[in-house]
Amino acid sequence: MSHGSRNQVPNRNIPVTAHPPGPLRMAAIPAAAALLWAHPAEADRAADSRLLASQCAQCHGTNGVSAGGIDSLAGMEYQDLLDKMHDMARPGETGDLMKHQAKGYTTRQMRLIAEYFSQLPKPEDD
Amino acid sequence: MTHPNDPTRRDLLIGATAGAAALSAPARISAATPRHVIVVGGGFGGSTAAKYLRLWGEPSLRVTIIDPKPVHISCVMSNLVLSRTLSLGALRFPHAGLASYGVTFVKDTVIGVDPAAMTVELKSGAMLSCDKLVLAGGISFVKPQGWNQRTAPHAWIAGGQTMQLRNMIEAMPDHGTYIQTIPPSPYRCPPGPYERACTVADILGAKPGARVILLDANDGIQASKATFTRAFNGLYRGKIEYRSGAELVAVDAAAGEVHTSLGVFRGDVLNIIPPHRASVVVRRSGAVPKGSHWAPVDPLSYASTVQGMKNVHIIGDSQGTGQPKSGHMANAQAKVCADAIVRLLAGQRVDGISRVRSVTTNSACYSPITHDKAAWLTAAFAYDETTRQMRLVPASLAESGSWSRESYAEMFDWANNLWTDTFR
Ligand SMILES: Cc1cc2nc3c(=O)[nH]c(=O)nc-3n(C[C@H](O)[C@H](O)[C@H](O)COP(=O)(O)OP(=O)(O)OC[C@H]3O[C@@H](n4cnc5c(N)ncnc54)[C@H](O)[C@@H]3O)c2cc1C
Numbered sequence: 001m002s003h004g005s006r007n008q009v010p011n012r013n014i015p016v017t018a019h020p021p022g023p024l025r026m027a028a029i030p031a032a033a034a035l036l037w038a039h040p041a042e043a044d045r046a047a048d049s050r051l052l053a054s055q056c057a058q059c060h061g062t063n064g065v066s067a068g069g070i071d072s073l074a075g076m077e078y079q080d081l082l083d084k085m086h087d088m089a090r091p092g093e094t095g096d097l098m099k100h101q102a103k104g105y106t107t108r109q110m111r112l113i114a115e116y117f118s119q120l121p122k123p124e125d126d
Numbered sequence: 127m128t129h130p131n132d133p134t135r136r137d138l139l140i141g142a143t144a145g146a147a148a149l150s151a152p153a154r155i156s157a158a159t160p161r162h163v164i165v166v167g168g169g170f171g172g173s174t175a176a177k178y179l180r181l182w183g184e185p186s187l188r189v190t191i192i193d194p195k196p197v198h199i200s201c202v203m204s205n206l207v208l209s210r211t212l213s214l215g216a217l218r219f220p221h222a223g224l225a226s227y228g229v230t231f232v233k234d235t236v237i238g239v240d241p242a243a244m245t246v247e248l249k250s251g252a253m254l255s256c257d258k259l260v261l262a263g264g265i266s267f268v269k270p271q272g273w274n275q276r277t278a279p280h281a282w283i284a285g286g287q288t289m290q291l292r293n294m295i296e297a298m299p300d301h302g303t304y305i306q307t308i309p310p311s312p313y314r315c316p317p318g319p320y321e322r323a324c325t326v327a328d329i330l331g332a333k334p335g336a337r338v339i340l341l342d343a344n345d346g347i348q349a350s351k352a353t354f355t356r357a358f359n360g361l362y363r364g365k366i367e368y369r370s371g372a373e374l375v376a377v378d379a380a381a382g383e384v385h386t387s388l389g390v391f392r393g394d395v396l397n398i399i400p401p402h403r404a405s406v407v408v409r410r411s412g413a414v415p416k417g418s419h420w421a422p423v424d425p426l427s428y429a430s431t432v433q434g435m436k437n438v439h440i441i442g443d444s445q446g447t448g449q450p451k452s453g454h455m456a457n458a459q460a461k462v463c464a465d466a467i468v469r470l471l472a473g474q475r476v477d478g479i480s481r482v483r484s485v486t487t488n489s490a491c492y493s494p495i496t497h498d499k500a501a502w503l504t505a506a507f508a509y510d511e512t513t514r515q516m517r518l519v520p521a522s523l524a525e526s527g528s529w530s531r532e533s534y535a536e537m538f539d540w541a542n543n544l545w546t547d548t549f550r
Contacts, residue, residue: 068543103521105506
């Protein structure tokens with residue numbers, strides 16, 4: 001089994017006393033810090049998208065960085081990811097695990113998931 | 127060192143010197159005191175919860191995992207140890223794997239929980255206190271009459287039991303009979319027992335005349351029904367005899383007998399998977415009401431709904447939401463729970479409309495059917511605002527219905543990502 005990208009999980013090596021700057025912020029925002037966002041609704045949106053997206057990690061890796069085999073989602077284009085989810089969720093699309101899994105989500109949920117992963121950096125070995 | 131996530135030295139000291147009484151006294155956390163979450167059990171649910179609490183919580187949030195074993199042995203993929211496809215070593219995940227996130231590990235057994243004082247008592251005699259408690263102890267068994275796990279292993283908690291069963295299968299004589307029982311639902315890993323029967327039948331292919339008798343307490347196959355029906359009636363016809371409605375009554379391993387509601391069955395190897403209930407630590411905490419086997423929780427936070435236990439969260443196989451009991455699902459629930467705890471500690475609600483509509487869980491599972499082909503099963507769940515329960519999204523539920531080499535290869539990629547998201 002490949003452990004190739006283990007050390008590239010974006011927030012794996014964050015020092016525990018500080019949050020990383022820049023693009024990793026999304027992955028690491030604590031809810032309290034989210035309160036400081038310009039608009040509370042925006043903070044909620046960030047936290048909700050993080051929660052939804054975390055449910056992809058069982059197969060696609062923590063923060064969308066796959067340990068191998070399955071596609072990474074981190075750094076995908078928003079529209080590309082949303083289109084892919086929509087396509088798989090279409091009623092006629094069957095026979096593949098993800099085509100069924102995709103049917104479990106509303107359009108709003110798909111948008112939030114796409115928002116989250118599109119704001120993360122692409123893994124280095126991708 | 128005054129690292130905020132250093133071992134719970136202060137608590138250990140209190141526990142050792144002043145004893146339990148002093149702890150319940152209000153040495154209460156001031157706003158400046160770092161908050162502490164204790165996670166009991168470092169399996170699929172507990173490890174994920176601890177990791178995501180550190181990823182998502184305030185940097186000062188202290189997270190401690192308590193588990194009697196320094197290494198968790200994954201049940202996921204453990205049927206492949208029976209066929210020597212994997213060694214048990216490949217399924218070992220040290221709790222120290224989460225140290226890089228700042229999770230503290232304490233090797234001990236929790237023997238008591240006080241939900242009012244928010245303390246846990248350890249076998250070593252120490253007491254630890256916390257603001258939130260997550261219980262993820264897995265399962266325990268309802269012992270059938272006459273059953274001893276040494277002579278009739280369950281191998282349903284991976285480790286020594288898995289090796290014991292593997293040795294017994296390998297020592298089974300030609301023309302021998304392997305008997306496996308399936309507990310009433312809900313039990314850990316709905317497709318797991320059927321997957322095991324297929325794996326064992328494949329191994330026994332090398333032994334002339336050897337066969338599997340599968341005694342199911344339920345009135346039919348509980349998961350991936352089309353796939354397993356096909357396997358039992360086709361590929362393994364004459365090799366696996368499947369009997370539904372066979373309730374386990376008693377076991378007599380010396381005589382090789384399994385007593386059921388359908389009569390007595392005799393075999394050379396008895397793989398008894400007894401009825402399940404919540405883990406001992408969850409039952410002792412008071413989170414399982416009388417007459418029930420599982421802990422009722424609010425699926426927005428996995429907080430206990432038992433009165434006086436709102437700061438105790440139960441995730442994974444021990445909780446009673448009716449979602450499938452799987453490692454993938456325990457991981458999914460752990461994230462909802464971690465998110466809820468982070469919000470609750472920050473004084474926020476967990477039942478705002480936009481969060482409620484963002485609470486989902488899912489399960490995906492690959493089952494080996496032969497030594498080089500596997501099948502898959504998947505389902506997604508969403509929070510139902512009317513019933514306030516998790517609801518299966520019908521269109522998302524699907525099984526492969528057949529098995530393939532491609533799925534067998536995908537199974538390893540899936541497991542590797544699940545393990546990594548959980549334990550590393
Ligand atoms: C043969 C088999 C195959 C399976 N295959 C799959 C699969 O393909 N996919 C899938 O998703 N699931 C699968 N599962 C199911 C999966 O293993 C469980 O659903 C999952 O482990 C449940 O997670 P949990 O956190 O509730 O419990 P566990 O992962 O069992 O963890 C419980 C932990 O709690 C600890 N503990 C218990 N009591 C105490 C205490 N008093 N104090 C401190 N610590 C304690 C234990 O040592 C253990 O480490 C399979 C199970 C089996 C048996």
